[in-house]
Each structure stands twice: as C-alpha cells, then as structure tokens.
Amino acid sequence: MAEAATENGQEGAVISDTDRDAMHILPLSVLPLQTPTLRRARLIKNARLQGVVEIFDDIETGSGQVDIEGLPKEFEWPESPPHPDLILMRQLGLLPSYDVYSLRVLLRENDIPISDLTALQLSDSKKKELTEYMTMFTRPLIAEIYGSEDMDIENFEQVIALFRDPDVKKAKEQLEVMAKKLDIELIEIPKFLEDYGDVFLSLSYYRKCLDEIEPIISAFLDALEELQQN
Numbered sequence: 001m002a003e004a005a006t007e008n009g010q011e012g013a014v015i016s017d018t019d020r021d022a023m024h025i026l027p028l029s030v031l032p033l034q035t036p037t038l039r040r041a042r043l044i045k046n047a048r049l050q051g052v053v054e055i056f057d058d059i060e061t062g063s064g065q066v067d068i069e070g071l072p073k074e075f076e077w078p079e080s081p082p083h084p085d086l087i088l089m090r091q092l093g094l095l096p097s098y099d100v101y102s103l104r105v106l107l108r109e110n111d112i113p114i115s116d117l118t119a120l121q122l123s124d125s126k127k128k129e130l131t132e133y134m135t136m137f138t139r140p141l142i143a144e145i146y147g148s149e150d151m152d153i154e155n156f157e158q159v160i161a162l163f164r165d166p167d168v169k170k171a172k173e174q175l176e177v178m179a180k181k182l183d184i185e186l187i188e189i190p191k192f193l194e195d196y197g198d199v200f201l202s203l204s205y206y207r208k209c210l211d212e213i214e215p216i217i218s219a220f221l222d223a224l225e226e227l228q229q230n
Helices: 017-021 068-075 082-094 100-109 124-129 131-146 156-164 169-183 186-194 198-230
Strands: 001-006 011-013 023-026 040-045 049-056 062-065
Touching: 017 023, 017 049, 017 124, 040 082, 049 082, 049 198, 062 068, 068 082, 100 198, 124 131, 131 198, 169 186
Parallel strands: none
Antiparallel strands: 001 011, 023 040, 040 049, 049 062
C-alpha cells in the first residue's frame, strides 16, 4: 500500500478505490490512531467474518493478519489501562460491515474525529455505477415536486440543482408545501435535501450489492437442495 502524508501531518496509506468501495475492508489511515504501523494497516473481515487487522497483503507472502485482542502483544502495549487504539479497534471490530455508511454512523455516535471526511465516501466510479439505482429512489421525490418523472438525472448533485433553481411555477408551489410540512424556510429546502444525499446513495449502494450477490445465494440454495435430495 502506498504511503502519503495526511492533513494532520501523520503518515498514512493512500486509499485505493477497491478499498474505499468495499464492505469488508477499512483502511485504518482514515482514523485518528496513535500507532504509525497500525495506521498503515487495514481492518478486514476474514473468511470467518471476523474483524482482524491485516498488517500486510502480498501475492507471494499472503495476508498477514492479527486478531484485535492480539494487538497489545504485537505492538507491546501495556495491559492496563487499555491502549486508546485498542479501545477504538474493539469498537470497529463489532461492526457487521465496514462500508463508508456504517462507519459514518459509528464515528458520529462515538464522537470519533476524522481529519479527512472525503475518505469516507465512495469512489467517483462507484457513484457513477449507482446512478441507475439512485434514480429509482429519487424519481418519486422528483415526481412529487415537479409532477413528472421525465427528468434527465445522472447524479445526486443534479437532483439538488433541480431544487436550487426550480424553473416551473408548480415546482415552487410544491416546494413551499414541503417547507411548510417540514416547518422550515423555503431557502432551507436544498440543504435539507443535501443532508439526505447519503441516504439515497446508501440505499443505492446496498441495493446494488444485494443484486450482485443474489445469483450466488440462489445458486448456493439450489446446491443445498440437491445435496438434501442425494
């Protein structure tokens, strides 16, 4: 993994799009960890779906993994009190998924600061892949405001643009109704919709992941049925 300097001057790993978009990989360079070697590692879900720290990953040498409870011995941390990095890693290890949306929730709930919030975003290529799925979730909202689903939308920023500059009288009237229902000013509607941008993207992301694994699950269930009949 390539290394680079982060905003706070710490050395960290450059995040690849593969790691950024994965549900089972968390590049630890995005977290406020004190241990330099740990910041260059990744937290992954292994074949047993357990959270382990991957110190290195190479085609020739394989994956060097350390159990979270084995970190004190690996880095010579004192047993008591628990090292701050160990406390954080234990919290992360309990997560069922390491996708950016689950991470945002955990970090927000535990007041864990992140110096570079862009690290907790899907790659541009992945966002583009999600356009079809995102449109499926945003179309009803557009139809509610504009009275038509016939809109050329390629990304969520274009959805926001529609509400920033409504070009039809009916849209403005519907926006005023929405603002009244939400008990906010009309000018606050774009910001309100922006805050829900992650919701649209996360729904699209999980739906795409489900569609990708559905054939595998179906094949597995069919195989189980064959085994039971044999």
